[in-house]
Each structure stands twice: as C-alpha cells, then as structure tokens.
Amino acid sequence: MTDATVAPVEAMRVVDLRAGYPGHLVLDGVNFSLPMGTMTGVIGPNGAGKSTLLKAVLGLLEGATGQVSLLGGSLRECRKQVAYVPQRSSVDWDFPASVFDVVLMGRYAHAPWWARPGRADRAVAREVLERVGLAELAERRISDLSGGQQQRTFLARALAQEAALYLLDEPLAGVDAASESVIMRELDELREQGGAVVVVHHDLNTAPRYFNHVLLLNRRVVACGPVSEVFVPDLLATTYGGNVLMFAGGKPVLGLRDSRD
C-alpha cells in the first residue's frame, strides 16, 4: 500500500479529456476528480463512453487528448500503483495457463523483468486466491472456469498487484450471485484500506447499494460526487436522456426503454 506520509488525497483527476476511435469521438471534454477512499460507480447509457473512459485514462487509446493524473502523478510514475480489470472477453481464455499462473502475472511489476517469481510472490498469489475463494481451483486450467470464476481470477490478478487505485470494466457482467458478492466484498475491503476503486457498472438497481460515489457519464460528465447527492432522479434523467426513466418512491426502476434493447 502507499506510504502514509506521502499518501495522495486525490485518486484521479481528469481535465478536458477527449478520446475515441478513428473517425468517432466518444468522450468530448470530460472533467472530474475522485478522492481516495471512495468506491465510484461509472454509470451511463450504452455508448456513453464508460469503457472508453477507463482505457483513455490508462493511456490505451491513441489520439486521446487532455490531462490525466493518477494518485497525484502521471501514469508512468505510478504504474505499479494502478490495477486494471478489463472486460472478460478481452483475452483468449483457451490460453494454456492455470488460475495460479494468471494471478502470478499480477506480480510482474514487483520484480525485475528477467527474474522468476519468488517465494513471496507465490505467497501473495495464494493469499489473494484464498480471498476471492478460488484456492481450490488454483491449478485448474482457465478455459474450464465459469464466467464468475474467470472474473474472480482477473480480480485476483489485480489484487496481487497490491495497487492503490483499481479500475474495473463491468466486473459484474454475466457473473453469478456468489461471485458478485465476493467481488463487491473485496472491492469494499480495498476502499476501507484507503484505496480508490472505480467500477464501470450497468445495473442502476444495485448502484446505490454498492457505491458511495457516482460518476454519471454520457459522453460528458453529467455529475460526479457522493451517491446521496448525485444519484438523484433529475441527474439520472439527464444522463439517460429525459423521459426514459421512471421512478418508484425516488428509486430508479430499471427495465426501461434502454438503447440496449
């Protein structure tokens, strides 16, 4: 974890970020900042640029402009402190590797590139596997895992990085209930230890329960702040485009005419 004496108070600051894909600008001037010790849900309709935001912040998109500071510095300075959990479909799960092999990859930045993983690295990998409930499956080939187990493997790889800032892209998509509760418990744990967690999330029903901070995004930032201030009908309606939202007792009810249908 970060040294207490120089611990940054700001997890992420984004100024005037523009990013997208060739011929298609998705994020058009995004500004926000997130403090440490928060668990932020990035919420918005499909095509709002939620995944694009994470990729742009991590420098994975060519041609993105704007300023991004992570943990008070540039990405280059704090690479070891930032962990990213991509969407599950981003890798080939038929790759010949066990769960343990994948989790051990998270220890890469903690040793010189030529060195083999040491005893301490293996101990960390075993410990995080225990935490996500995959200790028994450590030697299982990753192609034989369920969707939820694959997602927990990815989370374990990120936990093994022992980072301060965690960015997760739809970690709960297509995941069973048991995995969902394990994942949210571990993320909560990270926040309680003073880290910052940013999660792209698509389920409005669970959002206020899971997050204490919300970033409403629809190509620009609609609102960003504590869940009680931001997760309110007006702002949600603005985010999702007016009348597509209906409310029951102040709580948003999902299953609306979303662009997904």
Added chain:
Amino acid sequence: MPAWANFLGAPWFWNATALVAVSAVLCALIGVFLIYRRMSLLSDAISHAILPGVVLGYLLGGFSAAAFVSGAVAAGLLCVACIGLLVRYTRLKEDAAMGVVFSAMFAAGIVMLSLLRGVDLDPGCVVYGEPLAAKPESLELSLGALLVVLGLLAVAYRPLLIATFDPVFAKLVGVPERLIHIILLGAVALATVAALRAVGIVLAVAFFITPGATAALFCRHMGSVLWVAALIAAGESLVGMVLAVAWNVSPSGLIATLGLGLFLSILLWQRVQTGNRLA
C-alpha cells in the same frame, strides 16, 4: 542390421538429422508464441518474404551467414511494415494485404534466384529444403539461432508470457509489448533462414505451427506446451528422416505430413474419448 537400414550407421545421415531436428525445435519454440499471438499466417508471410533479403545478402555480403541473416530479418520486417501500411492507408483488409505483399516479395526473390545461376541456392531447396545436401555451416547457423532463442526464453519468459496472454495488461504493467512483437517478427525471419537448408520456405509454417498446436491439444501450461512442442518437433524430425531416407522422399515434406497426421490423430482420439461426437 537389415540392408535398407545401412544408412543408420553413416555420419552424413546423422549430420542431416541433427540439422533437421535443431531447425525443427527452433521453429517449434517460436511457433508456440505465434499461435497464441494470432500470428500463424503472418509467420507464413514473413517466411516467404525473406527470400529477396537472403538473395541480396548472398550477393552483397559474399556468402557470410551474418549477411544473409540480416538480409532476411530486414526483408521480414519490411514485409510486415508494408502489410501494416496497406491496411492503414487503403481499404484493403489484412488478409489481402498479406497475400499481395508476401507473394510479390517471394516472386522477386525467385526472379533474383533465376538470374543468379551458380549460387548454391536452387528454387527446389527454397521450397522444401535439402538437408541431405547441407554443409556443416548450416548446422552451426541453426544451432546458433537455437541458442539465441533459448537464451531469450530463459531471460524474458515472463514478459513474453504476459504479453502473449494479455497484451493490454502487459502494457499497463510495463512490459514493452511493441518491442516484444518486433523481436518475435525478427525471430521468425531468423528461424526461417536458419532452417532454410533443412525445411525450406514454403514448409516452414508446418515447422512453426504444427508442433505447438499439437502440444496445445493436451498441455495445461505454457511451459509444458513449449517442452512438449520441442519434443514433438525433435521426434518427428528423427522418424521423418529415417523414413524419408529409407523411402527416398523429401524429408521436410514427409515431416510436415507426419506433423499433420499426428495432430489429427490426437485430436480425433480426444474427440472420441470425450464426446463420441466429432464436432
């Protein structure tokens, strides 16, 4: 020893077999990474495209190994760069760009060869290799290339593994993904030229891809895929050389056929074991 097997006591046979086996192991080790980085067919393109570089290397460098290895690597990288530029700046798709570039470069190499009578590289050798006619220098070159690749694997196994499994993650944790890609492209060109005498250009892909693909059918870890692919490559080379000399057929052609046969046998056996259904 029966009469047909007399050659098993002859040093020329074992020299040729050593050359083929070393070349096959060299290609198989690189090939495992090519399979998982979706570069199977790019390696085919590179192995064809090195030909003009090799011939130019012979011409300019006066028959030294360094000259034609650097010619091959330069031509291989040029091929990949041209494919990338075509895909980027025209509406051609990657497969068409590959087809255009590698066939044109290979044709240029063939034309250069046909102009250079007297150079000890004939078109037949280019296609299917002639290990039985190889000189000792060929074995030195492929041994050297194998040592380079083994050294690379020993030192940079972890970054290679991470970059192959998850390039995005690799970039984020500081693995030089782009550099690794270029090193692999160069390694394909190096291995093709080092294996030219033994396997030829057109059959090089069989030596790159098939052993690794066979090992991947039943291995659970990247490490074991590498070991088993190397063993399969060496075993097929030995069996292939014995049969090829006994039957007087092209060794690399026979080894490529054996490789496909072994792959299909294991795959069929697995399907019969697991599901009784073949699809």
Added chain:
Amino acid sequence: MADDPAWWALTSDVLTLRYDFMRHSLIGTMLVGAACGLLGCFIILRRLALFGDALGHAVLPGVMLGYLWGGKAFFAIFAGAVVTGLMAAALVGWIPRASRHRSDTAIGIVFTGFFGAGVALLSCYQMGTSGVTTFLFGRALAIGPSEVVHAAWMLAGVVLFLTLAYRPMVWMTFDPVGAVAQGVPVGALTGILMVALTGTVVVSLPIVGAVLVVALLVIPGATAYLLVDRLAPMFLIAAIVGAVSSLGGLLLSHMFAWASGAAMVLAAAFCFVMALMWNLSRRKYACLG
C-alpha cells in the same frame, strides 16, 4: 544484353508471335490471368485471400495423384485437386470446432501438411526436376494446345457462372446472413465458388506454380479494389489486370530470362503499385480540396 542482336531477334519473335509455342503460352496465360482476376474479386471481398493461398498448396497432393494414376489426363488431375482441396477445406472448418485452435492456426496446420504430402509424392516418384519445378513454380513456356483449351474452358465456366449467378453472388458477398434469410442458396453457391477456385488453381499450376498461385488470385482483385468503387467495373478491371500482367510477365520472362511465374507476379505487383499510388494521390487531393 540490349546490344546483342540475338536478343533483339528473340524479343521480336516473342512480340510477333512467330512460333506456335509462344502463341500457346501467351494465350493460355492471358486466359488463366483473366479467370484468376475474376474469381479474385470474390476472394478480396469475402476475405478469403489466405484461404486461396491454402487452396493453392492443398491441391498439390491431389494433382500429383491424378497425374500419376490418371495418366496426366486433365480430368483426373482436376478430380484429384478437387478431392484434396475439399478435404483440406473441411479440415480447416472442423479443427476450430473440435479443438481450442482458431481457424488461422488450422489453415497453417492443414495446408502445410497437405503441401508436404504433395512434395513427398513429387520426390517419391522421381518425376525429374523439370516436373517438380513445373508444379511448384510453373513453366509458362511448356504450355501446349491442350492447356490452352483447358484454360479457355475454365474461363468460359467462370464467366458463365458469374453471369448466371451474379446477383445472388453479390448479395451473398456483402451480406451472407441476409442472403440466407432471403433464400439465396448460399451453401450451394459457396460450393460452386470453391470448385471454380480449385479448377482455376489447377489450370494455373503449370503456369505460375503452387507457391505463387495466390498472387494471381489476389493481386488483380486487390488492384481493381483500389481503383473503383462498384462491383461490375471491379470484375472487368481485375480480369484485364490479370490478363495484362500475365502477358507482361511472359514478355519479361522471355526478354530477361526470368522465371516465368514469378515474372507474372511481379508484373501484377507493378500494376498494384501503380493503382496504389493513384489511390493515395487521389485521397491527398480530396483532403486538400
């Protein structure tokens, strides 16, 4: 070279088609080039370039078996090529379903295995080095009247197929799923396309050889694709580029003693580079304007 009177005599012989064998090789290669160009358009549009390469290699064992058992009869060679070509295509389709491998790996495994078998058969039956190089690199000068007839039939077949099945083929090429939904017999048409491709590959083998046949299939189509936006002119241009580059390659091969198949490929590549430069310059002006 150019100050050698014999060289000039030979060149003028070539250009004036003084001898039968030159007429045969010129006409045969142009017919084959045109047929390859026409089918090449589908190869480009359906992203089958690497499959075309694989097919060029995979027919070799069938060609050899047909050559050996069928006494060099064209039909036997064609039948052998179709059998091994379809076997290879079926395996390429089956391996990704039966294993964890993707289709590019499957193509790599299958076509080299088949090509290896073809090379082993070639060397096994000791057909002499000329036979070997004919099938691997082609020898346009060795074309006789019968090859010209085969090439003419093949081109006629391809043109007939394209004329009759033009609309469904276009539909299937742009929107395979929609075509199935509309009742276009996509399976049957793909089968016919495969057989036509195999046939064209077979008649191309003695001219460009197994290794470079992909170039004749891909480069004229790719050249036309850079030049025009609509399909009908694309077919026309691809056929012309195919025929012209075959002719040009043959002349180059005569005049400079280049390997003939490779010379044709280089001529086609020259057309491609010209088209590429035109394409890029037009885009530049479009940006400025």
